[in-house]
Amino acid sequence: MTAAPDALPPTLTYADILAARAVLAGQVMRTPMLPAPPLSAITGAEVFVKYENLQVTNSFKERGALVKLASLDADERRRGVIAMSAGNHAQAVALHASRLGIPATIVMPVTTPFVKVAATRSHGATVVLDGETLAESQVRAEAIQAAENRVWVHPYDDAAVMAGQGTIACEMLEDVPDLDMLVIPIGGGGLIGGNAVAAKAIRPGISIIGVEAGLYPSMWNAIRGENRPVGGPTLAEGIAVKIVGRSTLPVVRDLVDDIVLASESELERAVNLYLTRQKTIAEGAGAAGLAAMLAAPERFRGARVGLILCGGNIDPRILASIMVRELEREGRIVSVRITIPDRPGVLGMVATRLGSLGANILGVEHRRLFLDTPAKGTKLDVTLEVRDGAHLHEILAALEADGLPAARIETGGGQLG
Known part of the structure; x- marks a missing residue:
């Protein structure tokens, strides 16, 4: 370790x-x-x-960061601080270092969400993007710390930081x-x-x-x-x-x-x-x-x-x-494959029928080249918003009764049943 x-x-x-x-x-x-x-x-x-x-x-990172920064003496504050963080510790150190007049440099992984990088910079810190992981960012931060004699503000391996978090x-x-x-x-x-x-x-x-x-x-x-x-x-x-x-x-x-x-x-x-x-x-x-x-x-x-x-x-x-x-996991957004005759007006008819059944159409795609589709037919993949599983079964039964065979498909196109 x-x-x-x-x-x-x-x-x-x-x-x-x-x-x-x-x-x-x-x-x-x-x-x-x-x-x-x-x-x-x-x-x-x-x-x-x-x-x-x-x-x-x-x-929560503000707690530990402030306790650590407040513990620094005048010389340590003048030298400034260095930290590595995936985002939240970075913002906390940047905010409270700025409030206390302490220069701060933060090393963040290149994979850090932009919202966190932008927020850290907005608090006045110098941001260095380096490494895919925190461990790689730590290597760069250690190098900066040694070269510039900055005070290390570790995101977790520090007694003052841990004490601040413990106040929760x-x-x-x-x-x-x-x-x-x-x-x-x-x-x-x-x-x-x-x-x-x-x-x-x-x-x-x-x-x-x-x-x-x-x-x-x-x-x-x-x-x-x-x-x-x-x-x-x-x-x-x-x-x-x-x-x-x-x-x-x-x-x-x-x-x-x-x-x-x-x-x-x-x-x-x-x-x-x-x-x-x-x-x-x-x-x-x-x-x-x-x-x-x-x-x-x-x-x-x-x-x-x-x-x-x-x-x-x-x-x-x-x-x-x-x-x-999550809507897909809950069965409230589903994809349905419908076999229809390939002639003018049928798509409009299907859309009207789905609307009458209470389904909201989110997307439509034709599948004309499937070999199990008649030459004068097509398959229609429709992404729908429905109330729940029972509502979907009601829709599939109604389409079947209308002579439009339909079945639910996986998001990736594989058959569910």
């Missing part, structure tokens, strides 16, 4: 987190912690959400003291590490459940001694970390009760549920806690669960794609 650039920080204590609360008072928003009845109905648990997506930079659990347990468990995303481990220390100090019997993207089971591997593959494009780029923290690993090993791996489809569904049911925006990493509940519902059923919606910086184009994909 690769070491962080600085020496191993001292053991994090609850006293450190209380001191961090004093630093953050009046400087960072105390975000709301609210019940989420729609999510409770879906998961079978009693769910409460901590809305860290409402911070100025739309992420303090607020959650003040607002809802009798939570049974917290479900917390894991990247490098700073968020879960700080909050595990705080939560176990306040409520020793509480369960701390971590969640990683299934493509990046780095902490899972480190804790369990496994060697699952790590890497690949994930919706949760904010927790797509290949190297867990030296300082966070012992905390997770000692205080975290379990780790759940969430698939990409579960992350997508969680993002969509936050938007459609809670009317709030979550990025993939921000929705990971809810994704864990979708991945292992029996683990949470009947419990009082606190989720940290830790970030809301998602590319609008990706969010729109997720919404459409």
Whole structure:
């Protein structure tokens, strides 16, 4: 496991987190912690959400970044700071460094969503795009740090940063003291590490459940001694970390009760549920806690669960794609192949008939060259918006009765039935 650039920080204590609360008072928003009845109905648990997506930079990262920056002496502030980040830590460091008059340079992977890069630059930081992953960005950041004698602000492997993140659990347990468990995303481990220390100090019997993207089971591997593959494009780029923290690993090993791996489809569904049911925006990493509940519902059923919606910086184009994909998964957007005679007026007739059946036509494509189609016929692929599966069966039956054989097809063109 690769070491962080600085020496191993001292053991994090609850006293450190209380001191961090004093630093953050009046400087960072105390975000709301609210019940989420729609999510409770879906998961079978009693769910409460901590809305860290409402911070100025739309992420919890402001807490740790400010605590670290506030700890610097005059010489360190003059020298400036360096950080590597996939986006949210970058914005947090940039914002609070600007407020404190500290020069900041941030190295970000070239795969970072543009919305995060643009936001980081808007806060006044110098942005360097380098590397496909955080690990590669860290190499470049270390080189800049050495060449320019800047102060390292690590996104997770730092006691001050962990203390700042741990203030979230303090607020959650003040607002809802009798939570049974917290479900917390894991990247490098700073968020879960700080909050595990705080939560176990306040409520020793509480369960701390971590969640990683299934493509990046780095902490899972480190804790369990496994060697699952790590890497690949994930919706949760904010927790797509290949190297867990030296300082966070012992905390997770000692205080975290379990780790759940969430698939990409579960992350997508969680993002969509936050938007459609809670009317709030979550990025993939921000929705990971809810994704864990979708991945292992029996683990949470009947419990009082606190989720940290830790970030809301998602590319609008990706969010729109997720919404459409979820409609397809739910059977509300479907493709139907209809065999029709190839003569004038038939397409209009089909469109009128589908309209009368309550279907909304989203797209149409002719398939004249299929060998199983009569020479004077054609197949029509129609993408429809329908109410649900029952509505689709009603439409298919009506078309069949009209002498227009129809069947549902997969999005890629393969037959479903």
